[in-house]
Amino acid sequence: MSSAEPTTDQVTRTDRLSPEEIADVLALARLAGDTDGANPLDEHVLLRLRDPQAPAVHLTARGGDGRLIGYAHLDTTDAATGIGVELVVHPAHRRRGSGRALARGVLAAATGPLRAWAHGDHPSAAALAVDLGFHRARVLWQLRRPLTTTLDEPRLPDGVTLRAFRPGVDDAAWLDLNARAFAEHPEQGRWTPDDLRVRLAEPWFDPAGFLLAEESATGRLVGFHWTKVHERPGSARIGEVYVLGVDPAAHRGGLGRALTWAGLAYLRDRRGLDRVMLYVDDSNTAAVALYRRLGFAHWSAHVNYHLG
Template sequence: MSTPLVTDDLASGLADQVLALSESARRADGVAPLSEHTLLRVRHGAPSGSSRFHVVTEDGRVVGFAFVERVPGEPDSGEVVVGPEYRDRGHGTALLRSVDRDAGPRGVRVWAHGRTPQAVSVAEGDGWTAVRSLYKMRMPLRDIAADEAGGPWTAPELPEPALRPDVAAAVRVREFVVGQDEEAWLAANALAFADHPEQGQLTLDDLLQREVEDWFDPRGFFLATTKEGKVAAFHWTKTHADGAGLTDGEPVGEVYAVGVAPSWQGSGLGRALTLAGLRHLRDAGLPWVHLYVDGDNEAAVRLYESLGFGMWDTDVMYAPPATGDRRPPA
């Protein structure tokens, strides 16, 4: 069982290998093992004290990797990947134990994206238990004949977004303007996701990094703004050029982030902006749209189901066993 290198500053040579390792695992497993946020941290680095990188190497080559984000007042949040050709050598277990030993005062939790059998086996085999679920839902944007995903799929109707008269008089729905709306959006995002350990922590640097990504398109980033210039609600869409596991390379859409400021909840803005974004993705000719939603967010799940989304997959977050309860290595 290898001993990982633990660092808060990932050298560029290692970063390139981690990106290649993640892509290799994505192709083998059909699901990305590292989130977009983690990949951006690997590529651009992380603010001092905010993150930890755990790296396993064999003969100078990166064969396993874990990333952990420090979240104030919350358990650390981590992800782990082991190269397909280097599995069943104890690297996954070594990485899990490394992030556990290195955890902050509230401990650590680690995601298993897509619940792949390998990831579940490693986590549960070391005594880790599931503590949180993130549902992945999908919806066709056009009628799709039967394929390897099942079907046939019939696209639901997407009505024109409509606001109550009082809401329509108080806000304007428009596209995000780069260089103008960053601070207002960050304020609204922090309020809307105050209890969310990942989304609610986004900084200006995080937003600017996403603005230079190939997929970023302000025409698919919808804001409802007040006369005072505050963001009351938003829907940020994303296009995945690689198909995101839904197609064989044809681009698909994502409901990337939908948020409503607390003072505007119950106004209907969330549903209206969600529809605006879905119609934008449909009109762009994309065949599918997907999204992620916390499993315990029943109101959001019901909203998405009412629009035509169905369950697709689930990511599971695992917590380590109590000291002394760990199972012996296989």
């Protein structure tokens, strides 16, 4: 290990980052994402970085010149169930012990079981996880498809219509539907009003791209397709099937397929996009089969490692 590389003792822990430190972390994450083709910090962590009230532990590692070369985020919201961990190392400082020093700092700071994401499923992350005793517990696939091919016309079940989400009006009803649709999901089904609020305040949010399916006779929500558009200077724009859910009572009626086509048509026709992505657990065989039938193909994998 060179003198510019941190040891465990040189990893700094804090419960709050300054605005300058947050800017350094975001710049490091962008650089690593551009290098690896996968963002090292997911949306949940990025939102928490901008929220001064969000409980978290931050570990930073700096080189001899003071430049940030590594960062680890510990989400301590539910330590009993598992502390969420995400870690990023500067591409020029890998294979020199920086990642291991941060990981050992994570172990020293942990007060419960750990749940660590490795975005992009890089071999170096897998090797470090094995060395530290983590086991591979969950795999999230990113699938993609072009929007330049023919899209089917959405065929909604009888008595069901589509409309746009109304912020401040549909919040409670949507949260209730989301909880039913994702009752078994480890993250999505647990969304709170605050989780929804912070996303509705994001610059990318567009209510026109948040499609709700409701029963015409009762107004009851039975499904939704929330789309998202990723836009960043220097990168090609891409749409996302951000969240798509159907009330369990409305399954097997073709609503999920119709909602998917409706969202893809919105991204292509209203937003002018030529490609789209989505995330799905590899263990969700029914959803994977549906998306493959709709023209999606495997792009990358994200692995969740558990310890304790």
